[in-house]
Amino acid sequence: MAKVAFIGLGVMGYPMAAHLKNKGGHDVTVYNRTAAKAEKWAAEHGGQSAPTPKEAAKGCDFVFMCVGNDKDLHDVALGDDGAIHGMEKGATLIDNTTASADAARAIYAACKEKGVGFIDAPVSGGQAGAENGALTVMCGGDQDVYGPAEPVIMCYAKSCKLMGESGAGQITKMVNQICIAGLVQGLSEGLNFGQKAGLDMEKVLDVISKGAAGSWQMENRGSTMCKGEFDFGFAVDWMRKDLGICLSEAKNNGARLPVTALVDQFYAQVQDRGGNRWDTSSLIHLLQND
Template structure:
């Protein structure tokens, strides 16, 4: 059993912290900006809550964060009352936020100065993956640090991979989002075309999902897309945040991402339709609007 802090109890962090307590049977202390969420978590899972990130991290072997963006991450780490002010030497900080590779490297440098270790470890699998403890975790950092942290990360993951040095986890998550953006747009266009052509889309998907066109998105989202239901996962606002990180990195490394840039504009159209909190499969709604 390890002493663990978890900072950020959103739709992902709340169940992830829960798995650390129930599956790992770790001693877990949580912090959330809205204290009522932390109080609810403690009432459901036990453990403890703290008034600041620094209080949560003090004396812990492993400190996890899952917050919104780079600025949020800096706030709960190096900001006033941030966790980095109290983390002890030899501890491991594991960031599950989808953020930039630059902020990962920045915080890793600060951690090294203070004598503790850092892993960037963004996740994929959405809210359902977090709730069921079957996330995919893409990790950047040193091999020995990864090996020490992996048994704890395993509490909420189906797959945990070390992708390279610090920043590599975030870069891998960017690849993940690039692929998803294209897949969802292709699936949306296919369903839209099939409906206009008068086909029975359920029959079409049943056949083509067993061939080269098959994907997780097709298997898990086609029914709700056909029904026009978009309340089932990763929100458009979050996807646009992630794609902004992707496109900024692409400008820096001079990679060409024309489809990703186009799909990002399509998601902006969905936002203008009022679909900020719809899930990413709502690209179909744009075609049928």
């Protein structure tokens, strides 16, 4: 059993923290910007809540973060009441936020100076993966820091791998989001094509999901896409944030992302239709309702 803090109790962080407590048996203290949510979590799961990230991190072996964006991450990690100021030498800070590689490297450098370990560890699998403890975790950092952290991370994961030095976890997550963006657009076009042709789309999905076109998106979103149901899942607003990070990083490394840039603009059109909180599969809405 380790002493653990979890900072950020959104739709992902809330169940992830619960798995650390209930599955891992760790002593968990939580912090959330809305204190009532942290208090609710503590009441439900028998842990403790703290008034600041710094207080939550005090005396902890591992401190997890899962917040919104680079600015939020900087505030909870390095701000005046940031987690790093409550951590002792030898502890490890683990960031599950999807953020930029630059943000990861900046926090890594600050932790290194203090004698604290840092792992950038963005996740894939969405809300369902978080609730089921079945996330895929992509990590960047030092091997000697990652080794002891992996069993703790696995409390909420089905797969966890060190991808390279600091920032490599975030870069891997960018690859993940780039692949998803193109895949969902292709799936949207295919399903809309089938609908326009008058096919029975449940039969179509049953057949093609068993072949080379099969994917997680097809298995889990194909049917709801055909029905025009999007009120769940990974929000368009979040995907646009992630794709913005990808496009920014591509400017740094010289990679061409023509399809990603186009799909990002399609998601902007979904936002214009009021679909900010719709699932990313809502790309098909632009084709079904043109």
